[in-house]
Amino acid sequence: TLPVIFLMLSNHYPLAFASQYNWVIAALVFLMGVSIRHYFNSMHAGNSRPLWTWLVTGLLFVAIMWISTLPLEFDSLEDAEARPLTTTEQVFASSEGFDEVQDIVLGRCSMCHARETFYEGVRSAPKGVHLETTSDIVAHARDIYLQAGVTRAMPPANVTYIEPEERAAIISWYRNAASQLPIQLAAN
Template identity: 70%
Template sequence: MHDLAIIWDWIGFAIRWVHVITAMAWIGASFYFIALDLGLRKVPHLPAGAFGEEWQVHGGGFYHIQKYLVAPENMPEHLIWHKWQSYSTWLSGAALLVVYWAGAELYLIDPAKADLSVFQGILISAGSLTLGWLIYDFLCKSQLGNRPTVLMLLLFVLLVAMAWGYNQVFTGRAALLHLGAFTATIMTANVFFIIMPNQRIVVKDLQEGRTPDAKYGKIAKLRSTHNNYLTLPVIFLMLSNHYPLAFATEYNWLIAALVFLMGVTIRHYFNTMHATGKGPHWTWGVTALLFVAIMWLSTAPLMQDDIEAAEARALTETEQLFASAEGFDEVANIVPGRCAMCHAREPFYDGIHRAPKGLLLETPADIARAARQIYLQAGVTNAMPPANVSFMEEEERRKIMRWYRDGAASQPFSLAGK
């Protein structure tokens, strides 16, 4: 039964690995085509319908690339579609969200903010992603689609509103992660519902001998531009899970807002550079100022909502079983002495200003809540304490393993791995 915790952890690791790989492929392809599109040059004697061309050198050879603004006169025999990267990234991210839901009591719900059941929290989590796409898609299909600057500003307002809303019901960590998932869902839905169908219409017109309508390319271009500016903030939000300074403050929603602005300034520099050969250097100054503002917001004042949520939450049935398992009293003496110098409400280890990842290991209740993490990090492996700075002994690690396995064996199979 206890092995389920190890299996579950490896499954989470594997899904995250796939997610990172597919995200690299998607982001790499997206950035490449944006750079290619902006670097096209109009030269004499281009084929009919061609908008521009570009020569590139890579891997010991030269590439001659031409872009047709709408479509070529005839359908190419070999056509590569760039879609799997986006779909795979979203699907693996959705799988990670399911893994996150499995720890909803600890990571998702903040009783100090909203009195939600696990089911209600998961329902808000999943429903918000769908609702966000519907609102965004409605705005794009309205008359605002002809006013891209206004539309972009409204999209920014929507994202900030969602950041604030998530922070009213979820832990700080969950709020930023869900904002990232919210944004990534919009990006993938753009590809699935708009960009790819429009490209299929153009291909079908070519196959059936009709002249493709340029409006489909214009619509797809608008959504692709949004994806371009949203990419970097999504990466920040997904990484924020590991940095309490980003999420464990009442101003995390403002931090997210500034991150979206940084995404715009950074991409504007590179987009301009690809188009003209020289980027506007003022964007780096603005980006630096935004980052300084983020650093200030991260500590003014500290709220540490995840820690407050952990203290406010009563022990679940699973955690109560670990608290009553054989060997708990010994572990409750071992862990604070070896781990609480960092994982405390007021850490006293040099350089540690708050408990890493908001994880507290001071009281028996803290230890019962963190049973699985303790088992994996300080029992099965020697990841904690780092470099064994507190000299945890091997016999102490074995006691942790015996305690956890006794607790896991006393509960239903469905709960053993949580």
């Protein structure tokens, strides 16, 4: 139960999920659950209390804290600009409305989603998502569409004052580009 509760709450804490090692963190949380459960099972069975389980749990917790603070690995700005676009990304980059959406993303999103952020309080791009180049934007087209267009989850508390017309432009661009993709890709 404890790992499930942790995973349910982790969506609110980027240190738990916004790492390329989030799968390791989840595995360690499950091991913590095993060691805690073993302690309680032993205690309720009337056996001695295996205090070593608390040491194991504490060490696992320290390992999780260490792993969650490891820096994310990402490509440099030059590498991102030089990366050739995939066929799907080319469709999004050439779709009607892309230039407007690129301006919106660069003006409203890239201060936090940059390789070197300059928005106060943001040390690194959330979830390691960078939105500085054409390849960055088209690679995350679906995320932009869902987070900034459809759900209005981004920017948080609308701190960059993204206008409803800008959200509508993002939605229109994405849907237009998705309609140009083969059916199996557009459905995703």
